Amino acid sequence: MTTRGSKKWASPAMAVLMVSTMLLSACSSKEDTASGNAGSPAPATLKVELFDRGNTPSGYTISDSYLTRLVQERFGEPNNINVEFVPVPRSEEIQKLNVLMASKSEVPDLVFTYDSGTFNRYAEQGGLTDLTELIDEYAPNLKKFLGEDTLAYGQYNGQQFAIPGRRLVLGKYAGYVRQDWLDKLGLPAPSTTEELYNTLKAFKEQDPGNTGGKVIPFGVSLAAAQYEPLIWSFIKPLTEEQRYTLTQQLGSSDYPALLPGFEDALKFMNKLYNEGLMSKDFGLDKDKKQLWQSLQNGLVGFYTEDAGEPYFTWNDFYENLQANVPGASITPVDTFTNDAGEHAKPAYAPNAMYVMIPKSSSNAVAALKYLDWMASDTNLFDIQFGVENENYTLVDGVPVVKPDATSDITDRLYNFGDVAIIVNGKFAGDDAKNEAAYIAQTPEKFQADMKKSVEISNVDTIQPVRFGHPIEAEAKYGTALADKFQEIIVKLTMIKPEQFDSIYDSMIKDYMASGGQAILDERTAAYKEMTSK
Numbered sequence: 001m002t003t004r005g006s007k008k009w010a011s012p013a014m015a016v017l018m019v020s021t022m023l024l025s026a027c028s029s030k031e032d033t034a035s036g037n038a039g040s041p042a043p044a045t046l047k048v049e050l051f052d053r054g055n056t057p058s059g060y061t062i063s064d065s066y067l068t069r070l071v072q073e074r075f076g077e078p079n080n081i082n083v084e085f086v087p088v089p090r091s092e093e094i095q096k097l098n099v100l101m102a103s104k105s106e107v108p109d110l111v112f113t114y115d116s117g118t119f120n121r122y123a124e125q126g127g128l129t130d131l132t133e134l135i136d137e138y139a140p141n142l143k144k145f146l147g148e149d150t151l152a153y154g155q156y157n158g159q160q161f162a163i164p165g166r167r168l169v170l171g172k173y174a175g176y177v178r179q180d181w182l183d184k185l186g187l188p189a190p191s192t193t194e195e196l197y198n199t200l201k202a203f204k205e206q207d208p209g210n211t212g213g214k215v216i217p218f219g220v221s222l223a224a225a226q227y228e229p230l231i232w233s234f235i236k237p238l239t240e241e242q243r244y245t246l247t248q249q250l251g252s253s254d255y256p257a258l259l260p261g262f263e264d265a266l267k268f269m270n271k272l273y274n275e276g277l278m279s280k281d282f283g284l285d286k287d288k289k290q291l292w293q294s295l296q297n298g299l300v301g302f303y304t305e306d307a308g309e310p311y312f313t314w315n316d317f318y319e320n321l322q323a324n325v326p327g328a329s330i331t332p333v334d335t336f337t338n339d340a341g342e343h344a345k346p347a348y349a350p351n352a353m354y355v356m357i358p359k360s361s362s363n364a365v366a367a368l369k370y371l372d373w374m375a376s377d378t379n380l381f382d383i384q385f386g387v388e389n390e391n392y393t394l395v396d397g398v399p400v401v402k403p404d405a406t407s408d409i410t411d412r413l414y415n416f417g418d419v420a421i422i423v424n425g426k427f428a429g430d431d432a433k434n435e436a437a438y439i440a441q442t443p444e445k446f447q448a449d450m451k452k453s454v455e456i457s458n459v460d461t462i463q464p465v466r467f468g469h470p471i472e473a474e475a476k477y478g479t480a481l482a483d484k485f486q487e488i489i490v491k492l493t494m495i496k497p498e499q500f501d502s503i504y505d506s507m508i509k510d511y512m513a514s515g516g517q518a519i520l521d522e523r524t525a526a527y528k529e530m531t532s533k
Helices: 012-035 066-079 090-103 116-124 134-138 140-154 179-185 193-206 224-233 240-246 262-274 289-296 317-324 364-374 379-385 407-413 431-440 444-457 472-494 497-531
Strands: 002-004 007-009 044-052 081-089 111-113 163-167 173-178 216-218 248-250 253-255 300-306 330-333 351-356 392-395 398-401
Touching: 044 090, 044 364, 066 081, 066 364, 066 379, 066 407, 081 090, 081 364, 090 111, 090 116, 116 351, 116 472, 134 140, 134 364, 140 163, 140 351, 140 364, 173 179, 173 193, 173 224, 173 444, 179 193, 193 216, 193 262, 193 300, 224 262, 224 300, 240 497, 248 472, 248 497, 253 472, 262 472, 262 497, 289 300, 289 317, 330 444, 364 379, 379 407, 398 431, 431 444, 472 497
Parallel strands: 044 081, 216 300
Antiparallel strands: 002 007, 111 351, 163 351, 173 300, 173 330, 248 253, 392 398
């Protein structure tokens, strides 16, 4: 053996062999690195739709944020998957989704919509992956989390074509009234439709907010939360057959255009409008901007909205109102009553958005594993609540948002609802904790009223009507009829009372000719089939 420095070498022949082996190994290593193998297969790519609401905080992009990094670290890396988030503008989601689905090659592996008609149309056209057997094999935790009742909303002709998100908060609406105005006039909080009408008249005639004649007794926009509580309170008691056949589901909501009492509701709105008791230009306020401005400026005495809406910190409406009008206060009320004296109002179905895997995707298994991961361990909790003692503290097992958290901490979760697509609402563990956590999202000074508004939203609720299979005419005509429904509301509210009857008849006739009759016929046939079994 010869020695060179501190290394020992064998015979010349052996040395040549060793050097050759080292060179081959080095070349092989370089080739593996260049090709991305490096001893393991190249990562797959899973594309996931993500709503872009135009509210991404500084330092993040819609596809690169605290939550997208969390997903990649906890799910992507252990599974050798690059999770790529594909932004879709929230305001154009259906149009954009239609374009993506048509392209096939550009559509993400996971897409979603709140619109049942869009889901049914994709399923009918064969554009979605059948998940019936795959979910049992690859997503057992997800299946357990959602439950059979929720999963049923994603079935088409008995096959599972969508994963419906689980909706935790089923109550929709509450009323809100200026308590300081009531106190100034010595009035109790209105608790019936008649009492509300008298309160609105008092607000207009006595102007307790000293608005200089700008008072808006009843704030209304062209959004469902502003007119649905009123309209549904006028609907007459229905037989089972009427509920199933006369209700029309347009998009994700039931519409009462054909239900007895709908005409009476519009006559009442017409009365309020012609007496100057509601927002004058509500028909132009489709995005609620004018309503929010009027509310913050202290001009509105009463309005209806989603449960708890005024109290969330992201809204800032209530804080701004109190800054603009010292002493202003709002209290939740349950006002609209039907003929039976009940505070009837619609509730949400137990499903939220429809999460779908396009038929063109080759990553159905990875997509289901991703959803199953979200339903496992603490992943969903951490996406929704963040980091303990930074974003929240635990109080009796309920996560409570830290009021002193800095913006860089709160910004982590700015779009948690759009990432946590298997659920609508914050899931804290069980129903009681979920409600407590929902209320605890608001500042402590608002939590009593927040709780009251949630309780109101769950009183005398009207449950959605659902057949065991989709109504094809609703998917075909739903979008156009939803627009016509709003046209009916606006025009019949704003016309002179003496014009009401004739214009109501003509507009309903047009509604029926534009698809309403087709939906009625199909629902009637479906009801007969359902009851004959």
